[in-house]
Amino acid sequence: MARIPLMPVTDSMFLIGESREHPMHVGGLQLYTLPDDAGPDYLSRIYHTLVADEQSVQPLFRRRPRRPVSSLGQWSWTTDHQxxxxxxVRLSALPRPGRVRELLELTSRLHGSLLDxxxxxxxxxxxxxxxGNRFATYSKVHHALMDGVSSLILANRxxxxDPSTMDMPPVWAVPPMDRPSTSDGSGPLAVLESLRSTAADLAGVLPAVVKNANIALREQASVLPFQAPRSIFNVQITGARRxxxxxxxxxxIKSIRRATGATLNDVVLAMCSGAxxxxxxxxxxxxxxxLIAMVPVSLRAKQKNTEASGNSVxxxxxxxxxxxxxxxxxxxQIQSSAQVAKRSLAELSPLQILALSGMTMAPLAFAPIPGFVKLTPPPFNLIISNVPGVPKPLYWNGARLQGMYPLSIPYDGQALNITIxxxxxxxQFGLTGCRRNVPHLQRLLVHLEESLSELEKATL
Structure with a gap:
């Protein structure tokens, strides 16, 4: 009997928690400048080329979720052969006058609909x-398939x-990274070793919890879940997005970092805080x-397997x-709090960090239960994520990438997400909010500029 490729719990949780009010996909909006020699059918030709090439689609983008009886209800992946x-792949056009405003309105609608x-x-x-002689692309992928870091890795590939490079393959046709071994790690010895290693890692989770609690008691800058105040962001949400x-x-931002000795992420958090x-x-x-922010931390640098799929945060x-x-x-305050939080994870393995982080994120799984968000304090107020990008200009079939803006996931009790x-x-800042519960979201952009100017005056 063929082995069922079971889905890791860290991935399947995004399918389990999904509903019409809670789409669980991440996205990206890219703006491009058209090449000088682009004709009126430039995008149409690219579209027809993309939809005609089904054979080059890599296995990752053929995965379809299922729950076979033999898996006792656990989610697994199957391959879509049709x-x-x-x-x-879809081709759309903006209504006139085709401003960024119309683009963001379209993107908001697309990001609010569920994937099939x-x-x-x-x-x-x-x-x-x-x-402005530009076009855009919007892509979305379910969080069960990959996290934000994974999607950015694939997008960059x-x-x-080189602006003269043409016929660039799309994201779904890019082959996965080379692996040192062709083994799938599913043999008996590999499974036993994995279980032994996992058991040893999990045994260290409870001491890590106790250690973090002791740190919180000793150091004023430390934060534990449920210390956040209730705010307008910590309410039940609808499915529509802005x-x-x-x-x-x-x-x-680097000028402030150099003047203060802080990290780039500290400056970004301070910028968001003021806004x-x-x-x-x-x-x-x-x-x-x-307000208390949950800040995702990528664990890929700690892991041997850096495949651009799944979730490792x-x-x-x-x-x-x-x-x-x-x-x-x-x-x-932000700098001290972030330093204490990072020190608490420094000596832990990736699995221990995932388990500890899962305890922090666990309340989000109960948020859809009627009354839960109203009756319990929020574990934190919002998610602010900073995903590393690329330092040089990039091109796609001769078109210069002008900007790339991430879209993420609001949750029940977490109506606003800021991803950079x-x-x-x-x-590039991307702000994703519940359309009903985060009013005048665009005003936050003005406040981000005001906050950055305020930091410059205070530190430079």
């Missing part, structure tokens, strides 16, 4: 009609630093206690100091 490329579980869990949209995006110069404080003050909804909690009016004091990635000389 892939419909015209379903997965009867097909491989991904879509790719070519979008024409954008002013499909681009070139998306806002903008880029800021990396040089501005959130201003936004909530405008709404008359700023809590007296500081831990989590730390950071005090954003939004109760402090002075930007320098807020920045110090770097590209060339900029940091």
């Amino acid at each position: 892939l419909d490329m015209e379903y997965h 579980r009867h097909r491989p869990l991904w879509e790719f949209h070519l979008i024409e009609g954008l002013e 499909a681009l070139s630093a 998306f806002a995006a903008q880029a800021w110069s990396v040089d501005r 959130l404080r201003r936004y909530l003050l405008d709404l008359g909804a700023l809590p007296d206690r500081p 831990g989590a730390i909690l950071v005090n954003l100091g939004t109760d402090l009016e002075d930007p320098a004091e807020r920045f110090t 990635t770097s590209y060339a000389d900029n940091l």
Whole structure:
């Protein structure tokens, strides 16, 4: 009997927790400048080329979820041998005047719709009609298939630093990274070794919990789950989404980093903190206690297997100091809190970090239960994620990539998600919120600029 490729729990949890109100996919919006010699049918020709080439689709993008009886209900992957490329790859046009505003409205609608579980869990949209001699692409992939870091790895492999390189393969046609061995690691000895290693790792989880609790008691900057105040973000959400995006110069943020000795991520968190404080003050909804951010931490650098699929993300909690009016004091609070959180994970294995992070994230699994969000304090107030990008300009079939903006997942009790990635000389901010419960989301972009200027005045 053929072995059923069971899905890891860290991946299947995103299928288990999905509903119409809670789409569980990540996405990306890319803006391109058309090549000088592009004709009126430039995108149409690319579209027809993409949908005509089904044979080059790699196995990862043929995976379809299923729950066979023989797996006792656990999710597994099966291969779709009847892939419909015209379903997965779509060509759209913006209504006039084709501003970024119309593009973001379209992207918001696309990001709010569920992926079809009867097909491989991904879509790719070519979008024409954008002013300024530009076009865009929007892609989404289910979080059960890959995390944000994985999707960015694959996206970068499909681009070139050479503008003259044509006929670049799409993301789904890029082969996976070479592996040192052809073994699938499923033999009896490999399974026994994996079980032994897993048991040893999990035995260290309880001591890690105790250690973190002791750190929290000793160090004021440490944060534990459920210390966050209730805010307008910590409510039940709807399925509709609103998306806002903008880029800021990396040089501005690095100047603050150099002046303060902080990390780049510390500066980004401080920038978000100031913006959130201003936004909530405008709404008359700023809590007296500081907002707490859950900050994902990629574990791929700690792992031997760096395959761009699945999920390999831990989590730390950071005090954003939004109760402090002075930007320098807020920045110090954020820096101290982040340092303590990172130290608590430094000596743990990836599996131990995943288990510990799972305890932090576990309340999100219960959030859809009626009354849970209202009756329990939030484990944290929002997710702020910084995904490393690429430092140089990239091209796709001669078109220059102008910007790439990440879209992520709001949850029940977590109505706002801020995800950042770097590209060339900029940091690209993507803000994804529940359309009903996060009003005037675009105002946060103005507040992010004000917050960065405030930090520059306070530190430079």
